Amino acid sequence: MEKSGYWRRGATLAVTAIMALAACNPTPGGTTPSASTSAAPAAQRGAGGVLNILYWQAPTILNPHQATGTKDNDASRLVLEPLASWDKNGQPLANGLASEIPSVANGGVAKDFTSVTWKLRTGVKWSDGTPFSADDVVASYTYQCDEKSATSTFDVCDGVKSVTAKDPNTVVVTYAASQPFYFQWGVGFNSPILQKAQYANCLGAKAKDCPADLKPIGTGPYKVNTFKPGDTVQYDLNENFRDPNKPFFKSVNFKGGGDAASAARAVFQTGDVDYGWNLQVEASVLKPMAANSTLARLLTAYGSSVERLLLNFANPDPALGDKRGEPDTKHPFFSDIHVRRALAMATDRGSVATQLYGDGLAGKATCNLLTAPEPMNSKNTDSLDVCKFDLAAANKELDDAGWAKGSDGIRAKGGVKLKILYQTTVNSVRQSTQAIMKANWEKVGFSVELKSVPAATFFTNTSPDGANHFWADVEMFTNSGDPDPTSYLSSTASCKQAAGKANNWNFGNYMRYCNADYDKIIDQLRTETDSAKRNQLAIQANDILTKDVAVIPLITRVAPTPDGVSKALKGVDPSPWDSAMYNIADWSK
Amino acid sequence: MGRYVVRRLLIAIPTLLVISFVIYAILALAPIDPLSQFGADPRVPAEVRERIRDSLGLNQPWPLRYVKWVTAMFRGDFGVSFMSHSSVGDLIAQRLPNTLAVVGVAYILGVLMGIPVGMISAIKRYSFFDHAATTLAFMGFSVPTFFTGLLLIIIFGIKLRWFPFIYSSTLQVHDLASLGQQIKQSIMPITVLALFDVATIARYVRAEMLEHLPLDYVRTARGKGLMERFVVLRHVLRNSLIPVVTLVALGVPAVFGGAIVTEQVFRVPGIGELLVTSIGNGDIPVVATVVFIFAVLVVLFNLLADILYAVLDPRIRYS
Numbered sequence: 048m049e050k051s052g053y054w055r056r057g058a059t060l061a062v063t064a065i066m067a068l069a070a071c072n073p074t075p076g077g078t079t080p081s082a083s084t085s086a087a088p089a090a091q092r093g094a095g096g097v098l099n100i101l102y103w104q105a106p107t108i109l110n111p112h113q114a115t116g117t118k119d120n121d122a123s124r125l126v127l128e129p130l131a132s133w134d135k136n137g138q139p140l141a142n143g144l145a146s147e148i149p150s151v152a153n154g155g156v157a158k159d160f161t162s163v164t165w166k167l168r169t170g171v172k173w174s175d176g177t178p179f180s181a182d183d184v185v186a187s188y189t190y191q192c193d194e195k196s197a198t199s200t201f202d203v204c205d206g207v208k209s210v211t212a213k214d215p216n217t218v219v220v221t222y223a224a225s226q227p228f229y230f231q232w233g234v235g236f237n238s239p240i241l242q243k244a245q246y247a248n249c250l251g252a253k254a255k256d257c258p259a260d261l262k263p264i265g266t267g268p269y270k271v272n273t274f275k276p277g278d279t280v281q282y283d284l285n286e287n288f289r290d291p292n293k294p295f296f297k298s299v300n301f302k303g304g305g306d307a308a309s310a311a312r313a314v315f316q317t318g319d320v321d322y323g324w325n326l327q328v329e330a331s332v333l334k335p336m337a338a339n340s341t342l343a344r345l346l347t348a349y350g351s352s353v354e355r356l357l358l359n360f361a362n363p364d365p366a367l368g369d370k371r372g373e374p375d376t377k378h379p380f381f382s383d384i385h386v387r388r389a390l391a392m393a394t395d396r397g398s399v400a401t402q403l404y405g406d407g408l409a410g411k412a413t414c415n416l417l418t419a420p421e422p423m424n425s426k427n428t429d430s431l432d433v434c435k436f437d438l439a440a441a442n443k444e445l446d447d448a449g450w451a452k453g454s455d456g457i458r459a460k461g462g463v464k465l466k467i468l469y470q471t472t473v474n475s476v477r478q479s480t481q482a483i484m485k486a487n488w489e490k491v492g493f494s495v496e497l498k499s500v501p502a503a504t505f506f507t508n509t510s511p512d513g514a515n516h517f518w519a520d521v522e523m524f525t526n527s528g529d530p531d532p533t534s535y536l537s538s539t540a541s542c543k544q545a546a547g548k549a550n551n552w553n554f555g556n557y558m559r560y561c562n563a564d565y566d567k568i569i570d571q572l573r574t575e576t577d578s579a580k581r582n583q584l585a586i587q588a589n590d591i592l593t594k595d596v597a598v599i600p601l602i603t604r605v606a607p608t609p610d611g612v613s614k615a616l617k618g619v620d621p622s623p624w625d626s627a628m629y630n631i632a633d634w635s636k
Numbered sequence: 637m638g639r640y641v642v643r644r645l646l647i648a649i650p651t652l653l654v655i656s657f658v659i660y661a662i663l664a665l666a667p668i669d670p671l672s673q674f675g676a677d678p679r680v681p682a683e684v685r686e687r688i689r690d691s692l693g694l695n696q697p698w699p700l701r702y703v704k705w706v707t708a709m710f711r712g713d714f715g716v717s718f719m720s721h722s723s724v725g726d727l728i729a730q731r732l733p734n735t736l737a738v739v740g741v742a743y744i745l746g747v748l749m750g751i752p753v754g755m756i757s758a759i760k761r762y763s764f765f766d767h768a769a770t771t772l773a774f775m776g777f778s779v780p781t782f783f784t785g786l787l788l789i790i791i792f793g794i795k796l797r798w799f800p801f802i803y804s805s806t807l808q809v810h811d812l813a814s815l816g817q818q819i820k821q822s823i824m825p826i827t828v829l830a831l832f833d834v835a836t837i838a839r840y841v842r843a844e845m846l847e848h849l850p851l852d853y854v855r856t857a858r859g860k861g862l863m864e865r866f867v868v869l870r871h872v873l874r875n876s877l878i879p880v881v882t883l884v885a886l887g888v889p890a891v892f893g894g895a896i897v898t899e900q901v902f903r904v905p906g907i908g909e910l911l912v913t914s915i916g917n918g919d920i921p922v923v924a925t926v927v928f929i930f931a932v933l934v935v936l937f938n939l940l941a942d943i944l945y946a947v948l949d950p951r952i953r954y955s
Binding site: 101105107108113115116194195197198199200201202237252254255256257258260261273275276277278279281300302304305306309312313316317319320503508 | 672673674681684690717721730731786793794800801802804806909910913
């Protein structure tokens with residue numbers, strides 16, 4: 048099975064939003080960060096006072112490999128660094144332990160994508176003053192990728208054959224097979240490097256009871272002073288940080304708890320905090336609050352999270368018994384391209400974007416399945432007829448194809464009626480989206496039955512009501528890909544990835560779409576080394592899915608959801624691909 | 637009396653064992669899952685989840701887990717939190733000072749203010765003061781704390797900017813300035829909680845006093861020519877307070893249990909907040925321990941209330 052490194056972030060976030068009472072919180076006893084002493088252009092180490100960060104979910108552990116959520120990843124990122132970070136364009140950024148980014152051109156990446164050679168920075172020290180070396184990277188890999196450590200970041204170990212130290216400043220990551228996403232291990236929030244000495248006694252079964260998880264020693268700009276799990280982390284600047292001018296703040300206060308609405312007030316209205324995470328507040332409240340604020344601004348970044356409609360190409364009829372929804376069956380009417388095109392033309396994504404996603408606050412309309420990185424975001428789709436909401440055109444398409452309206456207003460042909468079962472998760476935005484779709488689709492002669500399933504049931508391979516079985520005609524959720532889209536595109540729609548009984552519904556092509564042209568492009572993506580050509584291939588793959596109406600993309604979603612940041616804070620440059628704290632060493636006032 | 641106390645304490649042991657079993661059984665059978673934090677994130681696939689589940693010991697049968705938990709607790713080991721990998725004892729020790737500083741202080745204030753308010757209300761029955769106190773008491777009872785909390789935050793935290801609405805547990809009181817900060821950040825949650833406590837106690841004291849005021853012994857005391865103040869304080873109040881003492885003693889365990897809603901609203905990292913986030917996270921060792929400690933306190937303070945009752949009212953004899 049191919050690993051699809053993507054998130055069903057929509058569902059995850061929505062669920063989190065509803066359930067989370069969590070924690071956020073902030074300022075230490077009312078001390079406000081003092082402004083920098085002068086208007087010195089270059090940030091000076093420790094010139095700033097306290098930086099106040101507020102998360103409404105409180106960090107509970109500071110080892111990202113044992114993390115249970117973004118809060119833990121982010122809180123540990125001030126201390127622990129990966130080899131490199133992901134920048135906002137989905138490109139690796141050498142702000143971590145590596146001195147440069149390996150590439151095919153500089154010889155760091157093998158031409159067959161099976162190994163990556165990382166050159167490490169020299170002279171880097173851990174915050175306890177001991178030297179950092181390639182041995183630490185290897186030990187960190189050993190810890191993370193030992194099954195017995197039961198790390199939550201284990202997924203990036205999948206397919207990694209070894210990580211070895213060539214010399215004290217060189218590390219070689221080898222994959223078992225060609226891996227076009229060759230930065231899978233080593234870059235971003237899933238691969239921070241732990242100190243070998245500190246974790247020597249925390250390997251394997253001992254990993255679950257390891258005091259180091261509460262006070263990790265790192266190479267990052269800050270070090271942990273006090274950590275109260277579920278409440279606050281206080282950091283001091285790391286005197287041993289490699290850049291003598293950084294970090295700017297003397298200390299950081301990372302408070303957790305409370306609710307998103309009052310966190311938003313603390314950022315925009317009182318200025319008690321400099322950075323407020325994930326302000327999931329109703330658009331009608333958040334938008335004016337941010338617009339009227341002299342203190343802070345909203346940060347929005349778009350990644351590859353796309354809310355989409357999938358059309359079933361297999362036949363979900365329960366009468367088929369064991370054959371129900373299997374890849375070798377044919378859908379009674381979606382196998383007709385005209386029906387799919389008509390459905391796409393009757394899809395009003397514009398109204399969904401303005402009414403339900405705050406018109407850019409939480410998301411905006413898109414007709415691409417692959418929206419990021421930006422060079423791979425197709426510009427060809429906007430002009431397509433299937434991307435325009437046009438009920439008349441949809442009606443005409445069905446009339447021309449011979450689907451005639453019956454006395455009940457439902458179109459039929461050869462005894463097959465256009466009756467759709469449309470499923471998604473239980474979530475108020477999704478149910479509103481369903482209502483908008485149903486109203487329009489019924490106008491062109493479909494009959495639409497709506498179904499909503501709790502997220503925990505929907506996103507499993509075991510449930511007959513789940514997205515994976517897809518025993519319905521249309522389904523809707525959000526998914527996203529890695530900075531390299533190969534596995535995302537492949538798992539979503541290639542023939543070999545069709546979900547069914549044979550693979551226990553573990554494969555990612557839930558709609559059982561199969562198109563030889565598409566698969567050919569994916570195969571080229573696996574071997575192409577030229578980045579401009581890779582972008583072209585990705586766009587071609589995306590365009591096929593849109594034109595052929597295998598999927599109907601709806602909304603590209605803000606990822607992460609909007610954060611609020613003080614206008615005085617400089618250097619914040621959110622990346623949808625990495626932790627919100629990935630470049631905190633560069634933050635200043 | 638001594639034998640009575642010993643007997644009660646001995647009965648408490650099987651009671652608590654049964655309670656611990658029920659708590660653990662409910663938690664084990666309830667659909668809460670420590671791995672639900674990962675949501676549907678496919679970056680944590682099924683095999684990885686299974687491995688984490690295994691490492692947390694969740695694949696053992698729950699009666700076995702219960703026996704391990706109970707026996708460890710007898711040795712003073714409360715287990716390790718699933719979420720933070722730190723000992724549950726440490727987590728509670730970190731939270732308790734915050735809860736006592738806010739919920740405890742509010743309770744003390746509530747008692748100290750509730751008794752005189754109830755007393756004056758009873759003596760000056762149907763006066764302006766009585767009406768005002770009754771109205772406030774009903775408001776204190778009936779308006780939920782999440783509403784009063786938000787109201788205070790919006791008025792005093794955001795509009796007037798008098799008080800911070802984000803409680804800092806890292807503030808250390810070492811001089812007058814930091815004491816001032818501590819008072820400023822505690823004032824809103826304490827007000828919210830004390831309002832409720834004052835209301836409860838004042839109503840209770842008032843009712844008790846009204847019951848005693850027309851009794852014969854009061855008339856006798858007055859007839860002896862005692863000053864009214866003496867009659868009220870020495871005789872009526874003293875007798876009326878006997879049931880109030882019980883009420884106050886029984887309320888103490890709730891103080892240690894923290895204030896779930898108020899702590900959440902003001903971001904006070906106390907026991908109540910720990911409990912509610914641990915339930916959300918499916919952190920069974922923390923939930924079980926906090927609830928069990930709460931049960932122990934309830935049992936102990938019930939006993940204490942009974943003993944106090946006997947001490948204060950010589951007519952009551954336990955044997």
